[in-house]
Amino acid sequence: MQQVNSVKHSDASQVVASIQGLNKSFSNKQALCDVELQIKSNQVLAILGSNGAGKTTLINTLLGRLKIDSGEISIFSSQPGSLAVKQQTGAMLQVASLPETLKIREHIQLFQSYYPNPMDYQKVIAYAGLESLQERFSKKLSGGEKQRLLFALSICGNPKLLFLDEPSVGMDLSARQSLWKAIRDLKNQGTAIVLTTHYLEEADSLADEIVLLKQGAIIQRGTNEQIKACVSSTTIRFTTPSYPIDFNSVAYLISHDVSGKYTAIQTNELNQTLISLLTKYPELEDLSVSRAGLEEAFLELNKDQLAQSKTGKSVINKGEAA
Known part of the structure; x- marks a missing residue:
């Protein structure tokens, strides 16, 4: 596996x-395997x-909602789930239910009283x-609302550590952009934010560091650019010719795909492929070049890990532990 350099953190972080050597299993099936992480402020x-x-x-173990099998977790020099940690932590989880008879204003004021x-x-x-929407009852809210x-309830306590588990699911584009702005503002004020998302554009836009998990193990980590690299x-x-x-x-062509009016080819030797292509077909139009994005890297790294696991080779790059 390709080595990813250590992420450079701000001196203010x-x-x-x-998290050190974290392991968790359910019915003899390992859900987390020797996970090692550091979570930093301003990131x-x-x-x-x-x-x-x-x-x-992983998030539930950090929140103290699940007991770990082995390893160590220290949050603000305390144990997950302790009162000292809860008072400084906010969480927005995928599965959550709210009393339907309270208005938005009442929900927020109630949660504020806990901190x-x-x-x-x-x-x-x-x-x-x-x-x-402050006077609207929660039972009247759409999925995005x-x-x-x-999200509002997760930040009521002015958290120093914020967990956001798929926060933008169901949101329209405008609401998602507003959420991203809020996340950036909170980060810039010093909050440490842990984000899980299936929207790779979201991770690409927001993350200072990315960790890729596969079958409970960290298979790669680094900045967005390091992951893409x-x-x-x-x-x-280019436009598909007639x-x-x-x-x-x-x-040096790896693959090609024709979709509608466009053709896309992949190569690992850009200059040689361009020379070869344009020498043979100099009249190609609308030609553009783009490096692999986060989605391509995500798919490729997961594929590499699966191939390595089939050959019995280690899938965890120990040298990358933060």
Whole structure:
């Protein structure tokens, strides 16, 4: 596996949570395997993985909702689930139910009362984009509006550590953009944020560091650019010509795909492939070049890990532990 360099953290960042050798199993099936992480202030840590990779299990162990089998977790120098940690932590989880007979305003005020130093009410409302919905009962909320309320409740305590488990599910584009702005603002104020998401665009936009989980193990970590750099291929895209192209004659071509009016080819030797392609077909139009994005890297790294596991090789890069 390609080595990813250590992520460079801001000097102002401090470790708020440390996870060492974390293991968790359910009915003899390992859900987390020797996980090692540090969570730092002023940063967004995105934890990515397919369904069943262990993302939600990891968050639940950090919240003290699940007992670990082995390893150590320290959050604010205390144990997960302790009162000292709860008073400084917020969480927005995938599965949550709310009393339907309370208004948004009442929900927020109730949650504020749980914390010694709650966030200002107007600030909570503004971050969640709920200014016009304060008097609406929660049973009247759409899926996206409920997500915004759950986000508001997660920040009521003015948390120093915030867990967001698939926070933008069900939100429209405008609400999602507002959520991203709020997350960036909270990070810039010093909050450590742990984000899980299936929207890779969301992780690409928000994360300072990305961790890829596969079957409970960390298979790669690094900045967005470092993760993308693990995939060496580049895509060349152009308008599909009216005549056939002999793809077998194009140097260093990995694959090709014709979709509608466009053709896309992948290569790991951009210059040689461009020379080969344009020498044979100099009249190609609308040609563009793009490096692999986070989605391509995510798919490639998961594929590499699966191949390695079949050969019995280690899938965890110990040298990458933070």
